[in-house]
Amino acid sequence: MRKIYSLFLILFAFLSYSAQATGIFESYAVLNINGGGNTYYDLQATTGNPDLNGANLGTFTAGQTLVFVGGENKTWKNGGGDVTGGRIHYRVYTGTPSGSFSNVNFGFLENLGGSGDQKWGSTGGTTNVLSGLPNGVYTLEVYTEADTNLGARYSNNGGANYKATFTVSNTLATGETAKKAKSFVSEGKLYTNKQGNLSVQVVDYSGRVIKTISAKASTNGIELNLPKKGNYILKLNDEVIKFAY
Numbered sequence: 001m002r003k004i005y006s007l008f009l010i011l012f013a014f015l016s017y018s019a020q021a022t023g024i025f026e027s028y029a030v031l032n033i034n035g036g037g038n039t040y041y042d043l044q045a046t047t048g049n050p051d052l053n054g055a056n057l058g059t060f061t062a063g064q065t066l067v068f069v070g071g072e073n074k075t076w077k078n079g080g081g082d083v084t085g086g087r088i089h090y091r092v093y094t095g096t097p098s099g100s101f102s103n104v105n106f107g108f109l110e111n112l113g114g115s116g117d118q119k120w121g122s123t124g125g126t127t128n129v130l131s132g133l134p135n136g137v138y139t140l141e142v143y144t145e146a147d148t149n150l151g152a153r154y155s156n157n158g159g160a161n162y163k164a165t166f167t168v169s170n171t172l173a174t175g176e177t178a179k180k181a182k183s184f185v186s187e188g189k190l191y192t193n194k195q196g197n198l199s200v201q202v203v204d205y206s207g208r209v210i211k212t213i214s215a216k217a218s219t220n221g222i223e224l225n226l227p228k229k230g231n232y233i234l235k236l237n238d239e240v241i242k243f244a245y
Contacts, residue, residue, distance in 0.1 A: 022081040022148035026074035027155035029088060029142050029162070030123050032067040033057065038123055040072070043144065043162045044155040052142065053157060057166040059191075061219055065128045066166065068140075070104040072121030073155065074112065075146050085147040086120045092129045094136045102127065120146070133168045137186045140164045167191070169221065183236055185243040189221030192236065201235045202226065 027043040029052050041052035060066060071088030085108075089101040106120040129140065141163045143156035156162075169184075169191040183192035190200060200213040202224060210232065215222045226232070226245050234241040 020081040020150060021078045022075065022083055022146070022150050023153050024073050024075050024144065024146050024155045025117070026072075027088075027144040028072040028121075029090075030069040030071055030121075030125075031057070032065070032069050034064050034066075038069050041164075043071075043142065044157070052140075052164050053162040055164040057140070057164050059167040059169050059221065060130055062170045064130065066130050068102075068104070068125050068127050068129055070122040070125045071106070071142070071144055072109075072119065073106060073144050073146050075118050075120060075148075075153070077116040077118075077148070081116075082149045083118060083120070083146055083153075084149070086145055088122075088142060088144045090129075090140065090142040092133070092138050092140050094138050097139070097141065130168060135168050135170055135182060135184050135191065137165060137167050140166065169219070183239050183241060185224070185234060185241060185245070186221070188224050188226055188245055190224060190234065190236070191221045192217060192239075194237065198222070198236065200224075203233050203235070205231055205233065 024044065026045040028045060028049065029041045029043055030038050031041065032038050040049045041055065042049045043052055057066065068090055073086045075083045077083050086106040087103045088106070089103045091099050091101045093099050104122050104125040106122050109119040109121050111118055141161050143154060143161045146153040167186050170193070183190060183194065195217050198215055198217055200215065200222065201209060202211040203209050211224060211226065213222070213224065229245055231244050234243065
């Protein structure tokens with residue numbers, strides 16, 4: 001009888017623990033671009049907001065801003081599970097994923113009905129992620145986390161995280177900064193600090209001329225209109241730029 005009672009207690013404890021559950025059912029990132037106000041981007045959500053994953057956030061020049069303001073989790077809990085906090089993690093890199101994540105911690109915002117669903121978030125971040133970045137194409141990578149009594153819960157796109165891209169083209173820089181900034185090619189466009197009418201020549205690695213362009217300098221970039229994907233060399237006055245398209 002004692003063995004049966006002990007087994008019953010073990011089974012009861014197991015069922016009680018297994019009934020506890022927590023998770024994230026929606027998540028968002030919040031950015032402020034060029035002081036235009038906070039914009040919510042869907043992470044693990046399908047709303048009228050723009051999706052962050054796969055987004056092109058634009059091209060930024062000197063003096064412009066891309067502030068990582070924060071984010072939001074909507075969480076659920078059942079059977080004694082409890083959510084106690086959370087945060088959004090982010091990092092910026094060019095090329096291969098690298099560097100440590102920064103974060104903005106979440107506070108409790110509100111209960112969503114009486115079922116245990118809650119909203120956690122923050123829009124208190126002030127970091128301009130463009131600060132100190134040289135010209136180039138960058139990835140903004142983010143994921144969110146919820147603290148629970150059953151361990152951390154993540155909204156991370158199945159482990160791949162959520163990623164958007166943006167371009168830094170400091171074509172509005174002045175003085176010595178402008179003189180030293182190098183031209184570059186991104187997504188088939190030439191970005192340069194050079195002014196006036198430009199003569200551009202694109203050749204392949206065998207030296208065959210692919211394209212010759214005469215164009216006026218533009219902060220929006222110069223479209224090269226290359227015929228196909230490949231590795232190329234661009235000649236612009238005293239600069240030689242190797243790039244892949």
